[in-house]
Amino acid sequence: MAGEDSAGREKAIKIGDRIEMKKQYLISPGPTPVPEEALLEMAKAIMHHRTPQFSSIFAECSAGLQELYKTSQPVLMLASSGTGAMEASIVNLFSPGETVLVVNAGKFGERWGKISETFGLKVEWLNVPWGQAVSPSAVAEALNRNPKIAAVLVQGSETSTTVAHPIMELAKLTHDKDTLIIVDGITSVGVVDMPMDGWGIDVLLTGSQKALMLPPGLAFIALSEKAWKKSKTVKQPKFYFDLARELKNQKEKTTAYTPAVSLICGLRKILEMLFAEGLENTYKRHDILARSVRAGTAALGLAPLAPDSPANSATGVFVPKGVDGGKLVKDLRDNYGVTFAGGQDDLKGKIIRIAHLGYFDTFDMITAISSIEMALAKHGHPVRMGEGVAAAQAVLNARYI
Ligand SMILES: Cc1ncc(COP(=O)(O)O)c(C=O)c1O
Structure with missing residues (x-):
C-alpha cells in the first residue's frame, strides 16, 4: 500500500x-529497537544448525549469557517468547497439587498464576496494589503461614505497572529453605544487575526483545543446583519445554530441536556490544x-x-x-x-x-x-x-x- x-x-x-x-x-x-549491527548479522545467509560453525557461535552465546546472569549454571536458550520460559519453569519444577506463592502486582504476576493453575498447581495469590512493589515482610509472612509453599513466583520488573520488586531481599527469604524463588527477569535482565548465584535466585529467565535488543523469539532460562535437584522429582507432562533434555543437548553446544539460528547469530553480536560497553x-x-x-x-x-x-x-x-x-x-x-x-x-x-x-x-x-x-x-x-x-x-x- x-x-x-x-x-x-x-x-x-x-x-x-x-x-x-x-x-x-x-x-x-x-519489542525494543534492534541495533544495526545485530540486524546486519541476522541478515546473513542462514547456516545449518548441526555444524561446527553454528556450535561455535552457540558456545560463545552460552558463555556470554552466563556472564550476564552471573551464574556458573548453564543458561538455556529456547525458541519461544518469554512466556515459554515461564511455562518451562512451571512444568519442570512442580507436580500438580503443589502450592506456589504468586506475587500478583500486575499483568505479568497474574500470568504466573494462570500458568500455574493451567498445570494443576495450587496458587496462593499475594495481591499487591498496581503501582506498588511487594514488601519482603508480606512474602515472609506468607511463607511462615504456609510451609507447603514450594516457590515464590515474581517479576524483577512488573512491566505493566513499571514497578521494580526487591529481588535481592526476596531471595534471602528462600535461601535456607526448600522453597524456590523464580524470577521473571524479562524486563530486568540487562537493565539492572541481578547476579543469579550471588543473590541465590533459583530460576532466572528473560526474553530476547527487551534489554537484549533483539527481535522477539528467544527465551533464556537458568536453574540453580537446588532447582535442578527438585526438577528430577517432578511429575508433570512436558515435551518441547523439557529442560533436562535441553540441558543435555546444550552442554554439547546444540539444541534438542531446531534453534532460532539467525536470532542466536544476532545474540552473539549483542553480547559483544554489551561487554564492550x-x-x-x-x-x-x-x-x-x-x-x-x-x-x-x-x-x-x-x-x-x-x-x-x-x-x-x-x-x-x-x-x-x-x-x-x-x-x-x-x-x-x-x-x-x-x-x-x-x-x-x-x-x-x-x-x-x-x-x-x-x-x-x-x-x-x-x-x-x-x-x-x-x-x-x-x-x-x-x-x-x-x-x-x-x-x-x-x-x-x-x-x-
Ligand atoms: C515482565 C514480563 N513478563 C512476561 C512477559 C511476556 O513475555 P513474552 O511476550 O515475550 O511472552 C513480558 C512481556 O512484555 C514482560 O514484560
Whole structure:
C-alpha cells in the first residue's frame, strides 16, 4: 500500500492535504529497537544448525549469557517468547497439587498464576496494589503461614505497572529453605544487575526483545543446583519445554530441536556490544535514562504510576485528567511516529509507558519527552513547551560532563 513499507508500517503522514515522509521511533517496553549491527548479522545467509560453525557461535552465546546472569549454571536458550520460559519453569519444577506463592502486582504476576493453575498447581495469590512493589515482610509472612509453599513466583520488573520488586531481599527469604524463588527477569535482565548465584535466585529467565535488543523469539532460562535437584522429582507432562533434555543437548553446544539460528547469530553480536560497553556501564546508562524520564514527566506535572519503587526498564505516568490516554498514545504513534505503550485493564486509557531498556540513548529520551509535550498540548492539556525536555536534559547532561 502506498505510504507503507512491506511490514505495513506507515512511512508517511498526511498533514492537511500534503503527504510527508515520517520517521518511526519505537519507545515501547518490548519489542525494543534492534541495533544495526545485530540486524546486519541476522541478515546473513542462514547456516545449518548441526555444524561446527553454528556450535561455535552457540558456545560463545552460552558463555556470554552466563556472564550476564552471573551464574556458573548453564543458561538455556529456547525458541519461544518469554512466556515459554515461564511455562518451562512451571512444568519442570512442580507436580500438580503443589502450592506456589504468586506475587500478583500486575499483568505479568497474574500470568504466573494462570500458568500455574493451567498445570494443576495450587496458587496462593499475594495481591499487591498496581503501582506498588511487594514488601519482603508480606512474602515472609506468607511463607511462615504456609510451609507447603514450594516457590515464590515474581517479576524483577512488573512491566505493566513499571514497578521494580526487591529481588535481592526476596531471595534471602528462600535461601535456607526448600522453597524456590523464580524470577521473571524479562524486563530486568540487562537493565539492572541481578547476579543469579550471588543473590541465590533459583530460576532466572528473560526474553530476547527487551534489554537484549533483539527481535522477539528467544527465551533464556537458568536453574540453580537446588532447582535442578527438585526438577528430577517432578511429575508433570512436558515435551518441547523439557529442560533436562535441553540441558543435555546444550552442554554439547546444540539444541534438542531446531534453534532460532539467525536470532542466536544476532545474540552473539549483542553480547559483544554489551561487554564492550561493560555491564556496569549498561546498568548506569539505564539508570540515568530512567531518571531523566522521571524528571521530564514530573516537570510536566504527570504523576508517576510507581512512585516508590520505579523500574529502570520503563516509566509509567498517568495522563492528565480530561486527556484520553488511549487516544494520546494512538495519536503519538499514528501521527507523530512515536510508539509508546498505554495501560492495560484498569489502567487502560489512563497511563502512558515510556521505555528506556535496551538500545536507548540520551536523544531517544529527548524525543520521548518532547513528543509527549507536543501531543499533550494538542490534546488540550496546558504545557509549557520545553519544560519537560529541560528537566530531562539537566539529568542527561551529567553523562557528558
Ligand atoms: C515482565 C514480563 N513478563 C512476561 C512477559 C511476556 O513475555 P513474552 O511476550 O515475550 O511472552 C513480558 C512481556 O512484555 C514482560 O514484560
